Each structure stands twice: as C-alpha cells, then as structure tokens.
Amino acid sequence: MGPLESALILIAGVGAGTINAAVGSGTLITFPTLLAFGVPPVVANVSNTIGLVPGSLAGAWGYRRELAGQRGRILRLGLAALIGGAVGGILLLVLPAGAFEAIVPVLIGLGVVLVITGPRISRWVARRHGEAPDDGSERWWVWPAIALLGVYGGYFGAAQGVLMIAIIGIGVAESLQRLNALKNILVAIANGISGLLFALVADVDWQIAALIAVGATLGGLLGARIGRRLPPNVLRGVIVVVGITALVAFLVN
Template sequence: MGPLEAAAILLAGVGAGTINAVVGSGTLLTFPTLLAFGYPAVTANVSNTIGLVPGSVAGAWGYRRELVGQRDRVLRLGIGSLLGGAAGGVLLLVLPAGAFEAIVPALIALGVLLVLFGPRISRWVAARHGDGGGEHWWVWPAVFATGVYGGYFGAAQGVLLMAVLGIGVADTLQRLNGTKNVLAAIVNAVAGVIFAFVADVDWLVVALIAVGSVIGGLIGASVGRRLRPAVLRGVIVTVGVVALVVLLAR
C-alpha cells in the first residue's frame, strides 16, 4: 500500500466517522474508496465494517448527554441490533461472494436513495411525533431487520434506524440520534467480531479506517451537527453514484 492510497483511506475513514455520527451513511464513502483501489468486494466490506466500529463508539460517546435516561430503551433495542447484526454478518459469510457482488449495486442504490430522501423522511418523522407517547410494538422487529441489513452491508443503516425510531418512538430527534449511534455501533461490533475470526480481513485497511473514523466520530458528535445537511447529502450521493457507475461498468 502506497502513501497516497493510505492517505485516501484514512481521509475516507474521517469522513465516514463524521457522517455516521450525524446522519449515518459513512459506508458510502469508505466502501467505494476501497473498491477504487482494487480490493475485492467482500474483503472491502468486512474490513470496512471492522474499521468503523471504533468510530461508531466515538460517535455514541459524543452523544452521551442525549443518552441520559435511555438505558432501558438502549438495552432492549440493543438486543435486537445484536441479533440482527449477527444474522447479517453470518449471511454475508454463508452466501457466495458472487451473490454479494451481484447485490452490492442494489444496496448502494438503496443507500443513495435513503440519503437523497432523508429530508422527506425527517419531515415525516417530525410530523409523527405528535401522535402520543410510548413505543410502538413493531419498533423492536424493525430494529432487528435493520441490524440484519447493517451486518450484511450497512450503507445508510443510520438513516433507516432514524426513520424507525423517529416514527415508532416518542422522543426528541437529538435523543433518538444518540440511540441510533449506539445501535449502529452494536451492529458493526457484532458483525466485526464474526468477520475478525472467519473472514478475509485486510488489517492495515482496518487500522486506517479505525483511526480516521474515531477522529470523524468525535467531529461529527460536536462540530458536525452544525454542518449544512445538504452539503453532507451531496457528498454522499455523489460518491454513491460514482460507485454505482464504476461497479456497473466492470
């Protein structure tokens, strides 16, 4: 690995950590970056997932004030994320590599669409907050399903989680964003543990993304919340579209 490649992966990790803490679509930066440097799709995915774990933890730590009083909710929904992330990680390893490479363009397209329509989802979420208190029964199964998706691939996992939590749980969006960061960290961590033992991992890539994502996670939890969302979405969508074009042209 040359210095230019290492620097690009490190910077992608910083961007992913920042975006994951604020919005949740950082994989759409790191994964295409690894593909551009010639890493096989499955190796890029598992290395990226492990590398983003420290950044997810850093983002959750940055939102610790918003997490006060949410212990029971985080523990309950965290079990769903744990089980879902494990199931998604196992699916990635059990299914043929060709199956993952075939479905990756569709997953990236889904991630881009979720980011693109993020403002509409947010408005819908905000409008539903006047529907009363409590937590709808379907939130736990939906968090589990999101965990499966996150363990398998993970792009825009945070957008999905915010939609689920915002529509199904009566609380402020900032507090729910803190919950989202913890749940995403759990999914990445459990899938990462599975990958670390049985998958083809590039540990230098993991280290670069990990360092970058920790820096980005701390930035995202503090300064990042003041960045213009349209700028972040524009970057993510652009990178995702480029990745789609590259993958479909191969």
C-alpha cells in the same frame, strides 16, 4: 498500499465517521473508496465494517448526555440489533462471494435513494415529534424492525443510520437528539457483532481496517460535536456522487 492511498483511506474514514454520527450513510464514502483502490468487494466490506465500529462508539460517547435515562431501551433494542447484526454477518460469510457482488449495486442504489430522501424522512419525523409528546413510549413493532435492519447492517449497511433514525423516529416517542444518540448505539452494536465475526473467520485487511478506525473515531467525535452545524446538503451531495460513481463502476465492470 502506498502513502497516498493510506492517507485517502484515513480521510475517507474521518468523513464517514463524521457523517455517521450526525446523519448516517458513511459507508457510501469508505466502501467506494476501497473499491477504487482495487480492494475485492467482500474484503472491502468486512474491513470497512470493522473499521467503522470505533467511529460509532465515538459518536455515541459524544452524545452521552442524550443517552441518559435510555438504559432500558438500549438493552431491549440493542438485543434486536445484536441478533440481526449476527445473522447479517453470518449471511455474508456463508453466501458465495458472487452473491454479494451481485447484490452490492442494489444495496448501493438503495443507500443513495435513502440519502436523497433522508431530508423528507427527517422532516416527516420532525413534524410527528412536534405533534406527539415525548413520553418515551415505543411501538411494539420497533423491536422486530430493528432486528431486520440489523441483518441489513451486518450484511452491508450503507445508509443504515438513515433507516435506523426513520424507524425509531416513527416508533419511539422521544426528541430527535435523543433518538440520534440511540441510533449511534444501535448501529455500533449491529456492526460490532458482525465485525467480531469477520475478525475471527473472514479475510480482513487489517491495515485498511486500522486506517478507517482511526479516521472514523476522529470523525465520530467531530460529528457529535459539530455535525449538526455542517451544511447537510453538501455532505449529502458528496455521498450521492460517490455512491453513483461506485454504482456505475459496478455496472460497467
């Protein structure tokens, strides 16, 4: 891999880390970038998953003040994310590579739809939290929903953050800022366990994983500090364009 490709992957990692910390869907930046450089889909997915974990942790660190008082919830829902992420990672490893290649266009399409509908989801959640007290309670179905989302995240994970904030936004009575901090932790757990499995037994391109990790860490810190000040429509537009481009490339091939 040449210097130009390495630089572009690093930049994509910064963008993904920033977007993941502030919104979610950073995979729709890094994954298509890797595919554009000819990286096989499964190798791209496992290397990307490993690389993005430090970015999620950096984003969680940036939101550490909002995590205060959420230890019990983190332990409960973190276990759900852990189990789901492990199952999703195992599915990726045991299913044929052809199965992943067949479902990737569907997952990318789903991710693009979620990015487009993200503002509507956010407004709905914001209205709900304007009407309900932030008493910290959570619905019974949040735990299994997070576990199922962990399976999705361990297998692929595009727009996982958008789905996560929607689920906990509906089911947990907390402020949006505290929910976003929780989202970063849960995504890091789901991706972290699947990334550990990939590191042990999968075909990982460690140069790619390292480049994304460095970029995503910088982006995670940036996203936690100024992500809410960045023009969300611009970021969303970039993600949608990249995702649609990747989808078209898959269908053409």
